[in-house]
Every structure is written in structure tokens, then in C-alpha cells.
Amino acid sequence: MVAEASVVSAGASVPRWEDDPVLTVEHLTMRFGGLLAVRDLSFSVGRGDITALIGPNGAGKTTVFNCVTGFYKPTEGRIAMRHGPGKQEALVEEVTASGLRWKKEGNQGVFLLERMPDYEISHRAGVARTFQNIRLFGGMTVLENLLVAQHNRLVVASGFTVGGIFGLPSYRRAESEAVDKAVHWLKQTNLLERADDPAGDLPYGQQRRLEIARAMCTDPHLLCLDEPAAGLNPRESQELNELLQSIREQGTSVLLIEHDMGVVMEISDHIIVLDYGVKIADGDAESVRTDPKVIAAYLGVEDEEDLDVPEVLEDVIEAVGEDAITDLAPEPMQDPSATAGEAAGSSEGISKKGSAA
Numbered sequence: 505m506v507a508e509a510s511v512v513s514a515g516a517s518v519p520r521w522e523d524d525p526v527l528t529v530e531h532l533t534m535r536f537g538g539l540l541a542v543r544d545l546s547f548s549v550g551r552g553d554i555t556a557l558i559g560p561n562g563a564g565k566t567t568v569f570n571c572v573t574g575f576y577k578p579t580e581g582r583i584a585m586r587h588g589p590g591k592q593e594a595l596v597e598e599v600t601a602s603g604l605r606w607k608k609e610g611n612q613g614v615f616l617l618e619r620m621p622d623y624e625i626s627h628r629a630g631v632a633r634t635f636q637n638i639r640l641f642g643g644m645t646v647l648e649n650l651l652v653a654q655h656n657r658l659v660v661a662s663g664f665t666v667g668g669i670f671g672l673p674s675y676r677r678a679e680s681e682a683v684d685k686a687v688h689w690l691k692q693t694n695l696l697e698r699a700d701d702p703a704g705d706l707p708y709g710q711q712r713r714l715e716i717a718r719a720m721c722t723d724p725h726l727l728c729l730d731e732p733a734a735g736l737n738p739r740e741s742q743e744l745n746e747l748l749q750s751i752r753e754q755g756t757s758v759l760l761i762e763h764d765m766g767v768v769m770e771i772s773d774h775i776i777v778l779d780y781g782v783k784i785a786d787g788d789a790e791s792v793r794t795d796p797k798v799i800a801a802y803l804g805v806e807d808e809e810d811l812d813v814p815e816v817l818e819d820v821i822e823a824v825g826e827d828a829i830t831d832l833a834p835e836p837m838q839d840p841s842a843t844a845g846e847a848a849g850s851s852e853g854i855s856k857k858g859s860a861a
């Protein structure tokens with residue numbers, strides 16, 4: 505059950521994700537040579553929400569993920585991650601103007617991800633990700649994979665080796681906390697029984713869950729998942745839904761790219777739809793599901809098809825030109841019993857559909 509999608513703020517209804525965003529993407533553009541993969545894209549990811557980024561193949565979803573997680577440097581745009589509640593507009597503007605990459609003040613913090621290298625994005629800004637293709641250490645055990653994810657913290661606790669070699673109490677404490685955290689996420693992902701098995705021996709669905717567990721061991725503020733349901737059977741997809749909802753309940757915001765609409769519509773608080781690198785819809789599941797632009801993008805509907813022009817007529821138009829057949833076309837049939845309003849309504853429906861494609 506997803507939470508209420510909007511809050512009333514200063515008398516106006518503002519979507520919750522605009523009011524308390526963990527991440528804002530503003531005017532993001534990404535070019536690859538002559539190819540414009542993402543064009544002037546802006547959206548917010550609400551704190552504590554599951555947000556889905558969807559769209560047909562090649563729409564630019566992974567490119568957006570790669571910009572957010574520092575694998576690509578955007579051509580233009582600002583990507584602001586926030587720790588602590590609220591929009592923190594003043595702090596965002598201050599960091600932007602100062603040329604700094606990030607700034608923390610008490611329990612608040614702003615991180616401009618487009619200025620940060622990928623390791624700082626995960627380590628400082630608290631953004632973790634998984635990939636379309638599973639990237640585990642196949643020869644290590646399941647537990648070791650989760651301890652490697654906490655390597656930075658353990659290295660610091662070891663005083664950069666000395667404490668680890670001599671087994672200082674601070675290191676032993678950090679090591680035991682790391683194991684506790686790993687066990688917590690092994691339980692959450694139903695993998696505790698496989699803790700000592702090589703990760704490469706796990707079935708595909710379990711490897712996907714292990715990737716999520718590994719990302720969660722870094723205590724992220726934002727978990728980015730690239731097609732987590734790809735290749736899962738229906739039972740595994742259902743388990744994934746439950747896992748992601750439980751991650752949200754434990755306070756981590758989730759941003760996911762997903763083609764499985766069953767997963768997206770069931771668990772998402774907020775959905776952003778891309779097509780050809782441009783945002784075509786942004787709202788809750790219900791508004792996106794029924795948006796004609798989204799339906800058209802997914803079905804690959806062209807204007808003419810949308811208006812029910814038969815394929816043969818398109819061929820004729822191509823052969824003789826549109827002007828030549830306009831004169832021949834009969835007047836549209838009208839039900840004599842229809843009122844003027846109904847007739848106007850039906851033509852408006854068509855024009856809306858047409859403009860939506």
C-alpha cells in the first residue's frame with residue numbers, strides 16, 4: 505500500500521516528493537557526441553519513497569542512473585542529494601555558488617553529485633546502486649561479499665592496517681558490527697542459509713537479492729536499482745516487491761529502473777516516464793497508468809495509428825499525397841440522435857489522443 509502522494513502546503517497541493525526530496529535532478533542533459541541521450545530533464549525523488557524511472561528501450565534511463573551515480577559526468581544540469589528533511593534551498597544555492605562539492609550543517613547536508621567522483625557519491629552522499637548485469641564477487645562467499653561492501657569503514661577502524669594486525673578493541677568492535685549488519689541483510693533477503701556458499705553458486709534470483717543486500721550494507725540514503733526484477737520468475741518478483749517495501753519502511757529511499765510493470769505499479773509511490781531522453785509523465789501510479797502519452801510511448805503508437813487510420817490508407821497517402829485524398833474523403837458520419845455536445849466531445853477525444861502521441 506503506497507503512501508498519500510501529496511501534502512497540502514500553504515493552501516496548495518504539492519506532491520510530497522517536491523516538498524521533501526532526497527534527490528533533485530534539474531535540467532539534466534547528456535550528450536554522446538551527436539546523440540542527445542537525455543534532454544533538459546528535471547524530477548525529484550521523495551524522501552522515503554519508492555520512485556520508478558520507466559520508459560521504452562533507449563529512452564535514457566540508464567544514462568540518468570549513470571549521471572546520478574557518477575559513472576558519467578552530465579553535459580549540463582544539477583543533481584542535488586540531500587541528507588536531512590526539507591528542500592534546503594538556501595544550502596543548495598550556497599553550495600552551488602561556492603564551487604564546493606558538498607556541505608554538511610548539523611543533521612543537514614547537500615551534495616552536488618555532478619561535481620563528485622563516483623566513490624564520493626557512494627561514500628559521502630550515501631547513494632548505492634546495483635547494475636543491470638549482476639556484479640558480485642563470484643568466488644567469495646555470500647558473507648564475504650557483504651563484508652567487502654563495508655571495507656571502507658573497517659579500514660578506518662583498523663587505523664589503516666595497524667589496528668587490524670594487532671586486533672585492537674576498536675577494530676574488533678567494528679568487525680563485529682559489520683558482521684551483525686551483514687547478518688541483518690542476509691535475513692532480510694532470505695539468504696542466511698547460503699552465507700558460507702560462494703556467491704557464484706547462487707541461483708540467479710538469489711544473486712539479485714544479494715546485490716541488494718550488499719548495497720544496503722553501505723547504509724545508503726538512496727538505493728538505485730537498475731532493473732532488479734529482470735530475469736525473475738513471478739514468485740521471485742513478489743519477494744522483491746516485499747523486500748523493497750521493507751527497505752522503504754526501514755527509511756531508505758529507492759530509485760529504480762524497471763520494465764516489469766507489475767513491480768512498478770504495485771510498489772511505486774512516484775513514477776517518472778522518459779521517452780527519447782525527455783520526460784513525458786511524472787506522477788503517482790494511477791495518473792501515469794492512464795496517461796495517453798505513456799500508453800502511446802509504450803505501444804509505439806504513431807499519430808495516424810492513434811486516429812485509427814488503416815494501414816492501407818497510409819500507403820495511399822504516401823503514394824498520392826495527403827492533399828489528393830482529402831477531397832475524396834467522405835464527410836464523417838454522425839449519429840443523428842447525438843447532441844451537439846456529444847459530437848464535440850467525441851472529436852475532442854480524438855484530437856487529445858492524437859496530440860498525445
Ligand SMILES: Nc1ncnc2c1ncn2[C@@H]1O[C@H](COP(=O)(O)OP(=O)(O)OP(=O)(O)O)[C@@H](O)[C@H]1O
Binds near residue numbers: 539561562564565568
Ligand atoms: N556510453 C554511451 N555512448 C554512446 N551512446 C550511449 C552511451 N550510453 C547510452 N547511449 C545511448 O543513449 C541512449 C539512451 O540509452 P540508455 O541505455 O540510457 O537507455 P535505457 O532507457 O536505459 O534503455 P534500456 O531500457 O534498453 O536499458 C541510447 O540511444 C544509447 O544507445
